Ligand SMILES: Nc1ncnc2c1ncn2[C@@H]1O[C@H](COP(=O)(O)OP(=O)(O)OP(=O)(O)O)[C@@H](O)[C@H]1O
């Protein structure tokens with residue numbers, strides 16, 4: 106005889122659940138595939154955005170390294186001709202590192218020791234933080250009552266006056282905004298700023314003197330030409346004016362300066378109608394549509410470069426250039442051979458040889474300069490696109506628009522999965538009810554459905570993140586060219602892939618909660634119903 | 637069939653009080669509310685069903701047989717009244733205990749077989765064992781023994797879709813016996829089967845009842861089942877019309893539905 110004794114139902118081990126679910130998924134492969142595709146699409150979208158944003162960040166960093174020399178040249182050309190103002194000084198000082206060139210300049214100009222420069226640098230860094238994070242963030246209208254007409258570093262000097270500070274305090278309280286630090290901290294900074302004012306002005310004065318000396322040395326020549334004048338003596342030349350530059354940086358800048366001069370020379374060729382006409386003839390482009398790109402494109406190949414070198418060695422060219430008062434075309438550090446004065450046969454022979462060598466060397470240099478210039482153009486293009494895409498960086502490097510799109514794609518995904526799962530639950534009413542008659546607990550049914558969804562989430566997540574990675578790389582490739590592959594941050598992207606998969610699983614688990622709840626609540630007597 | 641009737645006659649009728657009661661209901665009522673319309677599916681049923689007996693429940697369509705089954709099987713809760721299974725008040729059990737009850741104490745057999753389509757015959761039989769925590773190897777052995785019992789040992793790897801209705805129902809019977817239940821609840825087990833196959837199912841049920849002492853409760857329209865039942869219960873319009881021992885109604889069955897018996 107059997108006696109009935111009721112206990113708690115055992116809990117099914119996870120392994121058994123997974124086994125049962127896999128069995129079912131295999132049976133409903135088509136429906137599962139649809140769910141997987143939905144998840145894959147959402148995850149792919151996320152992953153594309155992640156890949157693009159991360160690659161563009163890396164490319165941006167790399168660009169900075171590559172365009173560094175260009176920026177250094179610009180920096181040096183301007184600082185040799187125009188003295189710094191307080192605002193610029195503060196910006197540069199905030200970036201100065203102990204012992205680097207600027208640091209040593211400040212030491213010399215301000216007659217300061219390391220401690221002195223350090224306190225200046227620290228104070229300047231704080232100043233930049235207040236400017237960037239507070240004063241630039243409020244509108245002109247909001248700033249007026251606080252500091253009057255002052256802008257930039259002058260704000261801090263203005264607030265050094267006690268009555269202006271008092272106004273600032275009351276107006277700031279009215280504004281109801283946050284400073285990067287507490288107000289007390291800010292006031293401490295202002296006192297410091299005031300006490301360092303003498304040192305700053307001493308530096309500015311010394312800088313102005315250095316610029317005057319440099320101007321005298323330049324003697325109306327372009328600063329670029331001066332900087333191109335050989336890297337060995339450049340530090341010494343600059344040191345005489347009071348500027349500090351190390352040998353390595355001087356080397357980089359002089360190379361960059363020479364390239365810049367070469368570029369100018371090649372560009373100036375286009376001013377000569379003869380060159381325009383010949384180029385139009387050669388490239389079969391109308392004279393009116395000839396531009397620098399046409400020239401660069403043509404002479405970046407060796408035959409084009411040779412053509413230009415030969416053209417610029419003809420008497421026809423000399424005549425045309427002479428009319429425009431342009432010097433003979435030679436690239437920097439190539440010496441034009443001088444024709445011999447007498448009738449000496451040997452000298453004539455040597456000149457002929459030299460001239461040929463000059464044309465060949467010019468051709469080779471022309472080609473290199475053109476290539477370098479084209480590469481620079483491409484970099485500038487990438488820079489622009491990276492800057493645009495990097496504009497208004499928000500959460501995780503996404504713009505608010507992208508973030509919004511991602512959120513919408515997630516919502517659509519969750520709704521889609523919920524719908525698919527609900528349909529699946531409805532179809533399986535009898536099966537679920539039967540399972541309950543056979544002893545399945547509500548918890549098991551719930552876990553069953555969520556597990557099923559999670560498995561689809563894993564599959565969809567993996568497919569989606571792979572797809573998204575490929576798409577993202579392709580899109581980066583279009584905008585950044587080969588740099589996208591060179592700068593691909595492998596480890597970070599792998600981590601992003603992991604995150605994308607986890608996101609897929611979480612989304613599908615979330616989407617399954619309601620259908621699973623519906624299934625779990627189903628009355629077991631539904632099994633008895635006959636359609 | 638013939639021998640079933642003979643063995644049937646050997647079982648003595650069971651007067652109340654002599655055999656232990658396994659299911660008892662008290663004032664069982666069920667009202668389905670559908671919008672404004674109320675359907676009184678059960679209007680107060682008091683009945684005692686004994687351990688190891690074979691009971692048929694008869695009644696016209698819509699009389700409340702399935703509703704009664706849901707109540708005594710712990711599948712649905714009554715609007716009022718109580719169900720005691722082995723003196724345990726079903727209403728007092730929580731969800732997990734109910735699952736335990738359904739898993740081990742009661743076996744269900746449905747008119748539509750309700751096998752899980754994506755599982756093989758053997759897998760279907762072992763599902764309740766998995767829920768009961770039986771180790772896989774043991775479950776497989778026991779499953780094969782049960783399939784042998786219903787004559788489907790050779791077909792253990794077939795999917796339901798590859799089996800006939802009778803074979804599916806036999807699988808369902810094997811499944812219902814998976815955890816050695818004390819009660820088998822069969823709601824029109826032969827409703828979708830032809831006469832011959834139905835008879836096979838009947839004999840299997842009778843055998844389980846006799847050999848294993850399982851209480852078999854069958855709702856049916858099939859009058860042949862009367863011949864193998866210990867007691868017959870008529871439900872009409874949600875109330876018990878009549879309860880009779882098999883021996884008491886032989887004459888009537890003969891006169892009312894004699895042609896159905898053979
Ligand atoms: N879920 C439900 N909701 C509303 N009414 C229901 C529900 N289930 C059953 N009923 C009603 O309860 C009454 C009894 O139904 P039940 O299914 O118990 O009959 P039955 O005796 O099993 O009939 P059959 O022999 O046709 O299976 C019927 O009038 C039916 O319409």
Ligand SMILES: [Mg+2]
Pocket residue numbers: 701702703823
């Ligand atoms: Mg029914």
